[in-house]
Amino acid sequence: MLRLTDVHKSFGELVVLDGISLEFQQGLTTAIIGPSGTGKSVLLKHLVGLTHADSGTVECFGVDMARASEREIYSVRRRFGMLFQDGALFDSMSVGENIAFPLVHHEKELSAAQRMERVEQVLEEVELPGFSTRDTTALSGGQRKRVGLARAIIHRPEVVLFDEPNSGLDPMTSDAIDALILRMKERLGVTFIVISHDIVGVMNVADQVGMLHGGHLIAYGPPSELVHNPHPMVRRFLGRNLALPKGTDDPTTLPSLKLHR
Numbered sequence: 001m002l003r004l005t006d007v008h009k010s011f012g013e014l015v016v017l018d019g020i021s022l023e024f025q026q027g028l029t030t031a032i033i034g035p036s037g038t039g040k041s042v043l044l045k046h047l048v049g050l051t052h053a054d055s056g057t058v059e060c061f062g063v064d065m066a067r068a069s070e071r072e073i074y075s076v077r078r079r080f081g082m083l084f085q086d087g088a089l090f091d092s093m094s095v096g097e098n099i100a101f102p103l104v105h106h107e108k109e110l111s112a113a114q115r116m117e118r119v120e121q122v123l124e125e126v127e128l129p130g131f132s133t134r135d136t137t138a139l140s141g142g143q144r145k146r147v148g149l150a151r152a153i154i155h156r157p158e159v160v161l162f163d164e165p166n167s168g169l170d171p172m173t174s175d176a177i178d179a180l181i182l183r184m185k186e187r188l189g190v191t192f193i194v195i196s197h198d199i200v201g202v203m204n205v206a207d208q209v210g211m212l213h214g215g216h217l218i219a220y221g222p223p224s225e226l227v228h229n230p231h232p233m234v235r236r237f238l239g240r241n242l243a244l245p246k247g248t249d250d251p252t253t254l255p256s257l258k259l260h261r
């Protein structure tokens, strides 16, 4: 459904993606992890045609994104919901208007009342009930993030791209976002691609995890395999993020490692 094949991408001298091949499976949640500046956001942007590969192919729903017409790219994009890393809300609009934005574009047939109903529904999903008339500039960082999440899912997309859905959120709200991902996957069969530094969330929600480092996909597989991966970068990433006791670098050797925040 979504496939990258031998994708290379540089910005000037800087090689960001150095031959990435990766397939995102329908109905599953794939997490992309890796150090800061390693190309995770750039990888995601290829899927919706916001960035184009220097070489290799990016195929979404059977469309070759490098050769697609504007119309084809538009029809691919409407099947996606996106939360960008910086949230990208319009401060001149209310919370409700921000969230309804994709509906105005993608579901023109809805009445204003139907739009409002959908806005209220997704605000409840992200645990911000009654926020639709709020002023966007008055939101906290975590609230902005959740409004961005609500906007990403309101048009009921088939694929949802979440770039750091949990960053800046408290543990309880993070749990609520993880639960939202699991619920949408189970009830609606939504395919998620989630970039995250929150290894607890990754372990809880992901079916597959890919780790990017130095332009390469250095690990790929289910979380249960990732914890056995011997690559030093993977070990460091897991060790640090799971806050393992001194002297332990393998989370699987901990008898009662529970992935709760």
Ligand SMILES: Nc1ncnc2c1ncn2[C@@H]1O[C@H](COP(=O)(O)OP(=O)(O)OP(=O)(O)O)[C@@H](O)[C@H]1O
Binding pocket: 011, 014, 016, 034, 035, 036, 037, 038, 039, 040, 041, 042, 043, 085
């Ligand atoms: N449009 C651009 N022009 C030039 N360089 C860019 C551009 N977009 C990204 N880069 C560079 O590509 C590299 C990868 O960026 P990217 O945003 O994908 O990192 P990331 O893995 O998402 O990091 P983080 O975890 O900090 O969000 C960075 O060095 C960044 O400066």
Ligand SMILES: [Mg+2]
Binding pocket: 040, 041, 042, 085, 163
């Ligand atoms: Mg990023």
